[in-house]
Structures are given as structure tokens and as C-alpha cells.
Amino acid sequence: MMKKYPANSPEAMARLLVMLMMSDGNMDPREIDSLETLHIYEALEISRTRFIEVLHAYCNDLSDEADEQGSIKLVDRQRIDDLLETVTEPKKQLLVATLALDMTKADKVLSEPELVIFTRMLSRWHLTLEDIEAAYAR
Template sequence: MKKYAQNSPEAAARLLVMLMVSDGNMDPRELDEIEHLHIYEALNISRKQFIQVLHDYCNDLSDEADESGQIHLIDRQRIDDLLDTVVDPKLRLLVATLALDLCKADEDISDAEMAIYAHMLDRWHLTLDDIEATFAR
């Protein structure tokens, strides 16, 4: 896996990318939602940089393919390693909020997305109530 600085915009973006591809389907509505939610601005990353993070993540997954060419989109150790690249509590809360909105973009939260999202909240000691209390408008 490509290394990004801890709490960097790229590290945060990669977590969103991980969730977006976790079900094996990149829905165009998720990409539209990135624009709609102003995720680039929220993470302080350009569109081009975000797309590069997406490209790099897909390449990293491809590099991890087993001998038969199978790619494991959900790997607990990889997920934990990526989650550990964001340690700032405010950034964690922001990423968790954006991730939830992105998961809902295609109107179907897959089992894979749900499992990873629940694990994210658990690992970061966050709850949906924390998100609501911080970002409810």
C-alpha cells in the first residue's frame, strides 16, 4: 500500500475510496456525491489528487491479488492499517460523516460497506450519535 502522511488529505481520501470500492462496484452516484458534498474542499484535496488516490488504491489492490488473480476487497489488516493513518479526532469524525453520506449515495448500503463502516466507528470509538451531535444541521 502506498504510504501517506498521517492525517493527510490523501490518507483521509483513501478511506473514502476504500469504502467506495468495497462492494466491487463504483457507482457514478458516489462520484457525483463527492462533488455535491464538497468533499474535496472538506478534506483540503484537489479533484485531481483525489482521483490519483483512487487510482493508487486500485493499483495497490491489484498488486495484492492472489495467484489466481482474485482481489480481496475486504481485508481486516489492510483496513486497520488504513484506519490508523487518521488519528486526529476531528478528522476521524469528518471522515466518518462523509463516509456515511457516500455509502448512501447509491441508495443501497452494501453488506461490505456496512461492515467496514461499523468497524471504522468501533475502531475509532465513534457512534452515530457523535456524528449527529457534531454535524446535524
């Protein structure tokens, strides 16, 4: 059972980014560095320490979901949907989707699990790449 955070909270938004970071089973140091360079902590209004706490809680929740063989499904549609439902404000959804896109570009590789989660995020939240571009043209 996943830890509960208040809807639309910085922690709920951070956990979606953590899920994306962990989805390919490989925590790339560049992804952590990108959190600083992309000003993700400021954008989410969360401290670095609190973000790391959310990361640890997510990893603990995942390990609690392991089956008898110790296998963990890093990309689970129900978990993805459950976590996406924790961010309901359209402006915050757009922010998280934008940060997710920026993060996935940080390591220059969009892995299949990242793509699955990002695509689901856009679909569930009725967002397009054009929406992101229009809102956050850089």
C-alpha cells in the same frame, strides 16, 4: 504493500473514502457525483485531481495484492485496520466517518462490505452515530 501517505493528510483521509467506495467491487457513478454534491473535496482539502490519483493508487495497490488466480479481497480486516490507523486526529476521524456515511447514502444502498468497513471505522475510532449527528447535524 499500500502506498504510504502522511498521517492525517488529505490523501490518507481520501483513501479511506476510496476504500469504502471500492469495497463492493462496484464503483457507482453516483458515488463519484456525490463527492461534488457533498463537497467532499473541500472538506478534505484535496483537489478532485488529487482524489482521483489516490483512487488510482489504491486500485493499483489492490491489484498488486491479487493472488495467483487474480482474486482480490476487497474487504480485508488487516488492510482496513492499517488504513484506519493513518487518521489519528479525533476531529479528522469524525469528519471522515461523517463523509463516509453521507457517501454510502448517496447511492441509496448500504452494501454489506460498506457496512463492514463503516462499522469497523466507528469501532476502531470509538465513534457512534450519535457523535456524528451531534457534530454535523444537518
